[in-house]
Amino acid sequence: MKNFRSLLATPYFTSLVTVALLVVLFAMGSVAYDGFFSVQVVLNLLIDNAFLLVIGIGMTFVILSGGIDLSVGSVLALTTMISAYLLQSWHWHPLLVIVCVLALGGLFGAAMGVLIHFFKLQPFIVTLAGMFLARGLCYLISINSITIDDPLYVAMSQTRLEFGFVDAFISPSVVIAVLMLALAIYLAHYTRFGRAVYAIGGNEQSALLMGLPVGRTKVAIYAFSGFCAALAGVLFSFYMLSGYGLHAQGTELDAIAAVVIGGTLLTGGYGYVAGTLTGVLILGVIQTLIAFDGTLSSWWTKIVIGVLLFVFCLAQRLMSMGAARAADANGAAAAVKPSVQAA
Amino acid sequence: MNSKLVSDRNQSSTAFAAGRLRRVLHHPLSRPLGALAVLLLIDFFMIPGFFRIEMKDGHLYGSVIDIVNRAAPLMLAALGMTLVIATRGIDISVGAVVAISGTIAAMLIGGTMVVNNGVPEYVSNIPMGWALAAALGVALLCGAWNGLLVATLGLQPIIATLILMVAGRGLAQLLTDGQIITVYYKPFFYLGSGYLWGLPFSLFIVAGMFVVLALLMRKTALGLFIQSVGINPVASRLAGIRTAALIFFVYIFCSLCAGLAGLMISANIKSADANNAGLLLELDAILAVTLGGTSLAGGKFSLVGSVIGALIIQALTYTIYSLGVPPEVNMVVKSVVVFLVCLSQSPEFRRLRLFKPAGSGN
Numbered sequence: 001m002k003n004f005r006s007l008l009a010t011p012y013f014t015s016l017v018t019v020a021l022l023v024v025l026f027a028m029g030s031v032a033y034d035g036f037f038s039v040q041v042v043l044n045l046l047i048d049n050a051f052l053l054v055i056g057i058g059m060t061f062v063i064l065s066g067g068i069d070l071s072v073g074s075v076l077a078l079t080t081m082i083s084a085y086l087l088q089s090w091h092w093h094p095l096l097v098i099v100c101v102l103a104l105g106g107l108f109g110a111a112m113g114v115l116i117h118f119f120k121l122q123p124f125i126v127t128l129a130g131m132f133l134a135r136g137l138c139y140l141i142s143i144n145s146i147t148i149d150d151p152l153y154v155a156m157s158q159t160r161l162e163f164g165f166v167d168a169f170i171s172p173s174v175v176i177a178v179l180m181l182a183l184a185i186y187l188a189h190y191t192r193f194g195r196a197v198y199a200i201g202g203n204e205q206s207a208l209l210m211g212l213p214v215g216r217t218k219v220a221i222y223a224f225s226g227f228c229a230a231l232a233g234v235l236f237s238f239y240m241l242s243g244y245g246l247h248a249q250g251t252e253l254d255a256i257a258a259v260v261i262g263g264t265l266l267t268g269g270y271g272y273v274a275g276t277l278t279g280v281l282i283l284g285v286i287q288t289l290i291a292f293d294g295t296l297s298s299w300w301t302k303i304v305i306g307v308l309l310f311v312f313c314l315a316q317r318l319m320s321m322g323a324a325r326a327a328d329a330n331g332a333a334a335a336v337k338p339s340v341q342a343a
Numbered sequence: 344m345n346s347k348l349v350s351d352r353n354q355s356s357t358a359f360a361a362g363r364l365r366r367v368l369h370h371p372l373s374r375p376l377g378a379l380a381v382l383l384l385i386d387f388f389m390i391p392g393f394f395r396i397e398m399k400d401g402h403l404y405g406s407v408i409d410i411v412n413r414a415a416p417l418m419l420a421a422l423g424m425t426l427v428i429a430t431r432g433i434d435i436s437v438g439a440v441v442a443i444s445g446t447i448a449a450m451l452i453g454g455t456m457v458v459n460n461g462v463p464e465y466v467s468n469i470p471m472g473w474a475l476a477a478a479l480g481v482a483l484l485c486g487a488w489n490g491l492l493v494a495t496l497g498l499q500p501i502i503a504t505l506i507l508m509v510a511g512r513g514l515a516q517l518l519t520d521g522q523i524i525t526v527y528y529k530p531f532f533y534l535g536s537g538y539l540w541g542l543p544f545s546l547f548i549v550a551g552m553f554v555v556l557a558l559l560m561r562k563t564a565l566g567l568f569i570q571s572v573g574i575n576p577v578a579s580r581l582a583g584i585r586t587a588a589l590i591f592f593v594y595i596f597c598s599l600c601a602g603l604a605g606l607m608i609s610a611n612i613k614s615a616d617a618n619n620a621g622l623l624l625e626l627d628a629i630l631a632v633t634l635g636g637t638s639l640a641g642g643k644f645s646l647v648g649s650v651i652g653a654l655i656i657q658a659l660t661y662t663i664y665s666l667g668v669p670p671e672v673n674m675v676v677k678s679v680v681v682f683l684v685c686l687s688q689s690p691e692f693r694r695l696r697l698f699k700p701a702g703s704g705n
Contacts, residue, residue, distance in 0.1 A: 119691045120691050132678035132681065139671030139674065140672065143669075245671075253509055267499070297517065297520065302510060305509055305513075306507070309506045313496075314496065
């Protein structure tokens with residue numbers, strides 16, 4: 001029992017559980033369905049969820065800092081819409097379009113960050129309004145879906161990067177997403193910015209008193225999240241080859257679920273960016289399992305995601321309670337108070 | 344002499360009036376009421392016959408009645424949400440609960456046409472009272488689930504209710520298999536589109552709920568307790584208030600309101616649509632509560648304000664539709680309104696506006 005409790009209190013407990021769960025889910029699929037156990041199925045997880053991974057990376061930083069960003073799904077949709085409009089109606093060069101939408105996403109996030117930090121507004125309500133705004137702007141451009149037939153986009157959509165040694169392929173989007181993940185891991189664990197993010201999530205007041213640039217960091221976090229959402233939008237438009245205001249509805253919830261399942265603490269200050277990859281892959285495996293089964297309706301995806309969210313939130317609570325108990329046992333001042341989290 | 348007296352009296356009465364005006368302007372409800380008045384004024388000038396109300400077949404018809412009728416589910420959801428927000432919480436599962444309760448009621452009632460002596464009659468699968476009770480019961484269960492997660496386990500409200508928001512709609516879709524369930528049972532429709540004494544029946548439900556709630560909040564200590572929990576949960580607990588039980592109650596009540604709203608919506612459209620019923624209703628409810636002057640930081644709340652907030656949202660939608668502006672603008676306008684309301688609630692912004700040094704800006 002004591003061993004178990006100390007295991008609960010280890011920092012990477014939920015991350016371990018996540019990886020184990022991923023393996024178990026995949027093993028279940030491999031046993032139950034023919035053709036599930038193949039390299040391509042694994043790679044397809046990445047191909048189909050590259051955009052979710054990128055959004056999840058941005059969301060991880062926001063949640064690490066103790067905030068939340070509900071606008072990402074809408075920013076993604078807005079990006080696909082603006083890209084499609086600029087490409088099809090104004091015939092801009094695709095690279096210029098991509099640079100523009102990425103900058104726009106970053107600016108959008110930064111503006112929300114400014115509101116959140118300088119006017120002390122709740123991240124939840126500001127990004128909620130941002131979500132409405134971005135979705136509404138989509139419909140202002142067009143209420144219909146705009147097809148993209150730009151050669152570069154089509155090429156990005158259809159290119160298959162083959163591996164030499166196995167018979168499997170990935171899409172260019174996967175490469176971009178993985179590069180982004182590497183960049184994010186570097187940012188989070190090896191830069192001043194990353195440390196400031198963790199410090200703010202741990203305790204904003206302390207971070208401020210330590211002399212960390214809280215304001216600048218918070219604005220940068222939301223700008224980064226907006227940038228990630230825009231990049232995800234670019235990847236999504238490679239994937240779908242269209243811009244549409246109804247694209248990616250509810251993606252913000254999937255992203256939050258992926259981050260939570262990946263082991264990042266919702267109260268902020270604790271978690272790994274790499275965990276988000278496992279979270280995204282778990283969501284992907286669940287979808288693949290349901291697709292392979294064929295008899296289960298897609299509603300099951302939502303229910304299973306809900307159940308997983310619940311289980312992982314519960315595990316997080318147990319973990320923080322275990323940590324508090326361990327701290328108490330050591331006679332240290334209780335650093336984590338379980339009761340003040342109702343705020 | 345006589346004239347001086349008169350002018351004196353005039354002066355004092357103007358001073359009195361000015362003081363009263365100031366007090367009226369500082370009243371927390373003045374802003375939402377003002378916004379509603381401005382909207383109605385725009386409607387009055389831009390839409391011909393906006394305020395015309397007619398009697399037809401013993402019912403009142405008119406734009407105003409229409410707005411009030413359509414705002415009924417939102418008003419209910421906003422009432423429940425007000426209490427949750429007053430305890431520093433948030434409930435984003437409202438839309439899912441709407442979908443679940445509407446689906447369950449529609450499935451249990453269903454309705455088939457039976458021809459009795461050549462007269463077609465509609466019969467429900469099980470008695471309507473039971474069906475409604477079952478739907479509300481499930482809504483209560485949803486609320487209990489949320490309350491359990493927030494009050495007992497201490498999860499953050501937004502995440503705790505996120506679980507039900509994701510899974511709840513999935514459950515409703517599972518029940519209906521993603522199909523729209525049509526109801527063929529006349530008495531059920533009364534809930535959404537019936538009229539009592541010339542007024543929409545849904546209004547009476549909202550009014551009843553409002554009166555009960557207002558009495559509970561003003562005539563018992565419940566309102567005070569909720570406020571104190573919102574202002575400082577730890578201090579309230581130490582002062583002997585049963586915080587957990589209160590928070591539990593608040594989430595149950597919010598889900599009950601949502602369930603009732605779900606019944607109303609599905610009775611109004613004569614079917615249950617698990618995919619779209621109540622979609623984004625939670626956001627509208629939060630918006631209504633914010634517009635009504637309830638602080639998102641908890642503590643201060645106003646039930647009347649939330650009802651007015653819901654009316655503002657519905658009036659805004661109605662105005663946008665009838666002015667011929669593309670309805671897509673609605674979302675943009677709503678978001679701008681949220682930004683403005685939030686900014687106006689922020690003390691930092693007020694300080695900025697008065698050109699005083701921003702102090703501890705960063």
